[in-house]
Amino acid sequence: MPERNVYLDHNATTPLHPEVKRSMNEAMDLYGNPSSMHAAGREARARVEAVREDLAAFLNASADEVIFAGSGSEANNTVLNLFTCNTECPRKGLEGRDEILVASIEHPCVLETSKCLRARGLTVHEIPVDGTGKVDMDALGARISERTMLVSVMTANNEIGTIQDIRPIADLVHRHGAYLHTDAVQAVGKIPVDVRDLDADFLTLSAHKMYGPKGVGALYVKKGVPFCPFIRGGHQERGRRAGTENTLGIIGMGRAVELRRREMDAEAGRLRALRARLRAGIEAHIPDPRFNGHPEDRLPGTMNVSFPGTEGEALLLYLDFEGIMVSTGSACSSGSLDPSHVLLAAGLPAEAAHGSLRISLGRDTSEEDIDYVIEKLTAVVARVRAMSTVYN
Numbered sequence: 001m002p003e004r005n006v007y008l009d010h011n012a013t014t015p016l017h018p019e020v021k022r023s024m025n026e027a028m029d030l031y032g033n034p035s036s037m038h039a040a041g042r043e044a045r046a047r048v049e050a051v052r053e054d055l056a057a058f059l060n061a062s063a064d065e066v067i068f069a070g071s072g073s074e075a076n077n078t079v080l081n082l083f084t085c086n087t088e089c090p091r092k093g094l095e096g097r098d099e100i101l102v103a104s105i106e107h108p109c110v111l112e113t114s115k116c117l118r119a120r121g122l123t124v125h126e127i128p129v130d131g132t133g134k135v136d137m138d139a140l141g142a143r144i145s146e147r148t149m150l151v152s153v154m155t156a157n158n159e160i161g162t163i164q165d166i167r168p169i170a171d172l173v174h175r176h177g178a179y180l181h182t183d184a185v186q187a188v189g190k191i192p193v194d195v196r197d198l199d200a201d202f203l204t205l206s207a208h209k210m211y212g213p214k215g216v217g218a219l220y221v222k223k224g225v226p227f228c229p230f231i232r233g234g235h236q237e238r239g240r241r242a243g244t245e246n247t248l249g250i251i252g253m254g255r256a257v258e259l260r261r262r263e264m265d266a267e268a269g270r271l272r273a274l275r276a277r278l279r280a281g282i283e284a285h286i287p288d289p290r291f292n293g294h295p296e297d298r299l300p301g302t303m304n305v306s307f308p309g310t311e312g313e314a315l316l317l318y319l320d321f322e323g324i325m326v327s328t329g330s331a332c333s334s335g336s337l338d339p340s341h342v343l344l345a346a347g348l349p350a351e352a353a354h355g356s357l358r359i360s361l362g363r364d365t366s367e368e369d370i371d372y373v374i375e376k377l378t379a380v381v382a383r384v385r386a387m388s389t390v391y392n
């Protein structure tokens with residue numbers, strides 16, 4: 001048995017906030033279908049619409065601009081697939097355009113979907129990032145054209161935490177008559193996100209990254225922006241996403257948003273201080289660390305660090321043995337031994353990318369946890385390096 005359990009993988013998912021759990025438990029008996037006209041249905045509808053209002057207010061959107069979805073992945077797929085629909089409105093006004101631009105560090109649910117779009121005849125270009133993970137604005141400026149329909153750039157990266165300058169990107173995209181989508185799954189609930197300030201046309205979020213339940217998210221679609229459903233069937237979500245709403249999940253997400261409003265700012269300050277403590281401990285005890293991502297414009301609780309002469313997977317397993325849960329890349333691509341596409345895109349050599357850990361802090365992380373991690377990580381890195389033929 002490890003001395004302690006320390007969960008530092010909050011970018012993969014977060015535990016339910018106890019208040020979210022309580023709200024969901026209380027809502028367990030709410031069985032009505034929100035589309036039904038009788039009392040049970042009306043009760044469920046009222047709860048769902050209350051969350052839509054709260055979530056919209058949190059994003060500075062209006063309620064009819066929010067569509068509930070089954071996940072962040074689904075919302076991202078919805079936006080990218082919009083522009084392959086030849087029969088309905090989304091392509092109106094975009095005649096003659098056949099190109100989509102995505103940042104090279106996007107989440108796999110954007111990158112893999114864009115590969116499909118390429119196979120279906122669209123032109124897709126990946127826009128490079130600089131060494132800190134920020135989108136290369138010169139490359140974007142050179143690539144965007146009157147052929148571009150959509151540009152997709154994430155608000156904050158899940159692996160290195162770099163926060164993009166979305167507003168200037170939106171301005172550039174709009175000057176070219178195209179639409180901007182931002183995947184804000186890692187940003188919403190961690191840093192302030194205001195859709196009017198960002199001027200995004202589409203924005204994706206997911207409840208389980210902010211102490212809400214898994215399997216529920218939302219898509220913001222700016223009023224007047226063309227849209228067609230990805231999932232077709234019933235008329236739920238005003239015809240924009242078929243499928244009976246996940247009432248319980250939506251209620252949990254609503255409570256999570258309410259709590260984020262109260263807790264987010266204070267938590268961000270606390271996490272920055274804890275991350276600084278972790279960094280200082282690593283620098284004091286472990287030779288040659290390399291910290292990845294933007295030095296300032298970064299999610300408060302995210303650290304990505306490489307230890308030359310190690311394999312991230314070995315570090316992860318030894319740390320797990322000590323009760324410390326971290327990640328080597330995005331959770332979705334763990335299981336694969338390919339180096340992280342994000343670190344490679346930010347210019348890390350494959351060898352350094354292989355020896356990297358993502359350590360993501362959260363609302364329960366304490367100073368004692370950080371001190372325990374420094375102690376164990378120091379020993380684990382030394383042990384893995386001692387076995388390395390490259391480092392010695």
Ligand SMILES: Cc1ncc(COP(=O)(O)O)c(C=O)c1O
Pocket residue numbers: 011012070071072073074076107109154156157158183185186206207215216217330331332
């Ligand atoms: C940046 C980003 N986008 C999208 C997703 C997918 O969200 P979901 O797990 O809700 O499908 C994730 C999850 O890891 C993510 O980090």
